[in-house]
Amino acid sequence: MNRVAIIGMGYVGLTLAAAMARKGYEVHGVDTQPAVLESLARGKPHIFEPGVAEVFAEHIGKNIFIAPELPAGGVDAAIISVSTPVDEATHEPYLANLAAAAEHVAQRCAPDTLVVVRSTVPVGTSREVVLPPLVRAWGSARLVMAPERTIQGNALRELVELPQVVGGLDAESLKLGLRLFDRLSRQLVPVSTLETAELVKLTNNCHTDVIYSFGNEIAMLTERLGLDPLEVIRATNLDYPRPDIARPGYVGGGCLSKDPYIMLSGAGRSGHVPRLIGAARTLNEELPVHVAHRVVELMREHGGSTLTVLGWAYKGSPPTDDMRGTPIATMMPVFQAAGIRVLGHDPLVRDDVIRSYGGEPIELAAAFRDTDAVLVITDHPEYRGLDLATALAGSRVRLVYDSWRILCAAEITARGVRYAGLGFEPEVSA
Missing domain, CATH: 1.10.1040 (N-(1-d-carboxylethyl)-l-norvaline Dehydrogenase; domain 2)
Known part of the structure; x- marks a missing residue:
């Protein structure tokens, strides 16, 4: 179990490729997006995750290989890590990527290949969507579900340190799955079925x-x-x-x-x-919209129509550039409807991404200078270390909404600026 392919070079596949290469596996990364293939072939990951760029720079062309399809010579294990998004309107999962990946494995690999589902899927999907094309092509299959459970910002460490859950189609599949991950993970957790492993990830x-x-x-x-x-x-x-x-x-x-x-x-x-x-x-999705309305209301109380938003990725600690599920996506329509001009900064998110969400990029040094209010969305370390005395000196800021309560409220209010946070709107002293 040394020659592996990872189908899907999104966050899950990318970090797994780096972790396995570092452990000595021969890794073949497969993706359908030309820009992703071109970037990775140069050893330049398209996604930020601490340590991944260094691994790719060292291992690309040695034991990491990138291509639009599986290698012709076959692999010991084909790991499917394609995206399984949900429809924005119906919230039903989109599994066509998974089905296409399974068909590709069936066409390019052999019956002795271990097929691993790593994508997050509804319970029953590995058996109902991935298994049929393999059986049609091969007559039988070796199939396991081994969910990814890492946190962004710590993925390379957690891929090694977290227990790896493995559920197999049968005893032979489970044995091969445990053998595959034995060199990568410190602890293996075999479970009785594919469905059990699928539900473990969802339960977490x-x-x-x-x-x-x-x-x-x-x-x-x-x-x-x-x-x-x-x-x-x-x-x-x-x-x-x-x-x-x-x-x-x-x-x-x-x-x-x-x-x-x-x-x-x-x-x-x-x-x-x-x-x-x-x-x-529902509650977690409504929170950003609620905060946006509160910021608009507080700005109306204190005057002004320009808002600086600090933090556009979905989180700041550990830092990431990932915009999936970002609060700003549902906040911006509220600000736009209220006629508020939004300036934006994030230490990792590119200016063109900020513009695509309707913001105007701004340097952190100027974030407090030409704005009426500041909304801190993420607890990024760079924001925790802000020099408020310098930031507020000569500023016209009248409101700071500090979502994560990482700034010094006393230092802000001492300058006559209104301070608020999630669930915290203290009365203004007379």
Whole structure:
């Protein structure tokens, strides 16, 4: 199990390719996008993830090879990591990429190839979508589901340190799957079926979404009660032996913004509707819109029509340039409807991406200078280290909405500037 192919060079496939190459596997990356192929062939990853660029620069052409199709000589294992997005209107998962990848594997590989599903899918998909083309072509197949469960910003470390769950079509498939990942992961967790492994991934991410939604629920309540959600949560958690309450915050990214819908889709076909999961996702999606309306209202109270938004990626810690599930996507229509001019900065997001969302790129040094209000969306380390005395000196800023509460409120209010955060809108001193 040394010669592997990874079909789909998105975030999941890219990071897995880097991690496996670093462990000595011969990795063949496959993708259909010419720009991705061209960039990776030069050893230049198209996605930011700490450590990946260095691995590609060192291993491309040695034990990392990039092509638009699987190698003619076959591979020991073909790992499918294509995207499985959900439809924006129906929230149903789009599985055509997965089906096409399975057909390609069936055409280019042999029955002794181990096929691994790594994409996030509704329960039952590996058996219902991936297996049939393999059996039609080969008569039988060796198939496992081995979900990816890393966090952006720490993927290369977690691919090694996190337990790798593996579920097989049969005992032989499971044995081969465990052998494949044995060199990569420190701990292997065999489970009894493909479906069990599929549900493990969905359970992880849906549980996370629910946990975050509870912190956001508390923030919605404290905003109306005039209380501080961080004080409530800090006192709730301190030396208390039950699970900690999460602090409020935006919940986005490529996984948490879609995996609950993938769970709901598969569960619906089984006759059960997971109400808690749906409610949590709804609350987390409504939060950015709620904040945008509050910012507009507060700006009307304090005057001005220019807003600087700090943080356009979906999160800032660990840092990423990923725009999937970003809060700004649903905030911008609110700002535009209110006639607010939006300036934007993000340490990793390109200027052309900021423009594509309707913002005007601005340097951080000028972010507080020519604006009436500042909205901090992410807790990026660069924002945590802001020199507020310099930033606010001579500024016309009248409002700072600090979503993650990473700035010094006292230093801001001492300059006569209104300070607010998620669920926290203290009264202005007379």
